[in-house]
Amino acid sequence: MSARMWCPYRADMMREIPRVELADATAASATRRREFGETVERGLREIGFVFVHTRNVARMLPAAYAAYADVFSRPADELERYRRPGIHHLRGYTPLGVETAAACRRSGMDGEPQPDQRSCWLIGPESITDPTLPVRFPAFYADNVWPENAPAFRDHTLSLFDALNEVGLAILHALEPQLGCPDGYFADLTRDASTALRPLCYPPITTDQVGQVVWGCRHTDGNLVSVLPPSTGKGLKVKLRGGGWIEGTAPQDHTIVQVGDMLQYLTGGHLRSAVHRIDTPATPTGHSRYSSPLFIYPRADVDLQPAQRWRADPRKYPSITAAEFFEARLRSTGLSATLN
Ligand SMILES: O=C(O)CCC(=O)C(=O)O
Numbered sequence: 001m002s003a004r005m006w007c008p009y010r011a012d013m014m015r016e017i018p019r020v021e022l023a024d025a026t027a028a029s030a031t032r033r034r035e036f037g038e039t040v041e042r043g044l045r046e047i048g049f050v051f052v053h054t055r056n057v058a059r060m061l062p063a064a065y066a067a068y069a070d071v072f073s074r075p076a077d078e079l080e081r082y083r084r085p086g087i088h089h090l091r092g093y094t095p096l097g098v099e100t101a102a103a104c105r106r107s108g109m110d111g112e113p114q115p116d117q118r119s120c121w122l123i124g125p126e127s128i129t130d131p132t133l134p135v136r137f138p139a140f141y142a143d144n145v146w147p148e149n150a151p152a153f154r155d156h157t158l159s160l161f162d163a164l165n166e167v168g169l170a171i172l173h174a175l176e177p178q179l180g181c182p183d184g185y186f187a188d189l190t191r192d193a194s195t196a197l198r199p200l201c202y203p204p205i206t207t208d209q210v211g212q213v214v215w216g217c218r219h220t221d222g223n224l225v226s227v228l229p230p231s232t233g234k235g236l237k238v239k240l241r242g243g244g245w246i247e248g249t250a251p252q253d254h255t256i257v258q259v260g261d262m263l264q265y266l267t268g269g270h271l272r273s274a275v276h277r278i279d280t281p282a283t284p285t286g287h288s289r290y291s292s293p294l295f296i297y298p299r300a301d302v303d304l305q306p307a308q309r310w311r312a313d314p315r316k317y318p319s320i321t322a323a324e325f326f327e328a329r330l331r332s333t334g335l336s337a338t339l340n
Pocket residue numbers: 198200216221228231236276278291292293
């Protein structure tokens with residue numbers, strides 16, 4: 001049986017992103033823990049997304065987004081100092097127009113590349129226990145770049161990094177029995193991970209820009225799982241397996257956990273890395289939209305080849321490290337100035 005056959009499209013497939021209560025992941029009741037794991041696994045297999053209820057994260061957002069607004073509204077010549085093209089923009093600030101999702105590179109308006117209309121910052125882990133990793137993978141484990149006179153930005157992003165990482169790791173842990181993985185499998189894979197938090201700023205849309213620009217072109221995420229707290233505005237849409245798009249905006253107090261290409265690969269296609277996009281509003285808006293996904297990665301030297309139990313064709317799923325997988329991905333998003 002090929003890995004593809006694990007999840008053929010069926011008419012009774014989920015068409016709505018399921019919701020789970022994070023506290024159930026560690027509930028005293030074994031039944032609640034099992035049901036939590038089953039719902040998470042089904043949501044990530046059939047849609048690729050799950051909404052996780054946790055007030056802890058929602059509480060942190062107003063102050064974090066205020067700090068983002070302060071930094072992203074700074075003068076262009078100051079922000080320019082925080083750019084790091086030499087490490088493929090993996091740390092610090094990236095302005096509008098640098099990132100272009102692969103789909104929009106091929107089929108932008110008038111055949112021209114259509115860059116995403118958003119700027120971002122990338123923040124990596126502050127401490128790594130294995131000192132060889134930054135030597136072997138300097139870009140993936142580069143030091144963080146912090147804006148001057150913005151202690152709130154540093155504090156809030158680091159707190160959010162930890163809180164979102166905890167949610168993502170709890171979801172991965174709950175998947176272990178569902179996927180037939182040993183206990184602690186994902187904790188092992190993500191020890192000294194090259195995980196990154198990405199504060200994003202989608203600028204206001206003027207009358208002229210309505211229907212002419214994309215905030216975020218359709219794409220899949222290239223990592224293990226993404227953990228996305230509620231953004232300050234709507235726009236996120238998710239493509240279903242059977243076609244059609246659904247609303248991806250998280251309900252109040254919920255955080256999205258979604259499968260990335262690496263987890264899809266690792267499970268031989270069993271879990272689904274869903275295509276998603278960020279639509280611009282249909283009418284002009286004077287406000288920026290802020291969001292803050294955490295991209296959880298494995299350690300850079302982890303081999304992503306699916307385990308035997310997935311019966312994945314090795315020609316389709318050859319041995320590849322997380323770092324190699326990531327580099328291939330960078331080339332397709334316009335972020336790799338020096339990799340080619
Ligand atoms: O801003 C959002 O809602 C989603 C962002 C996203 O999909 C990404 O950065 O990969």
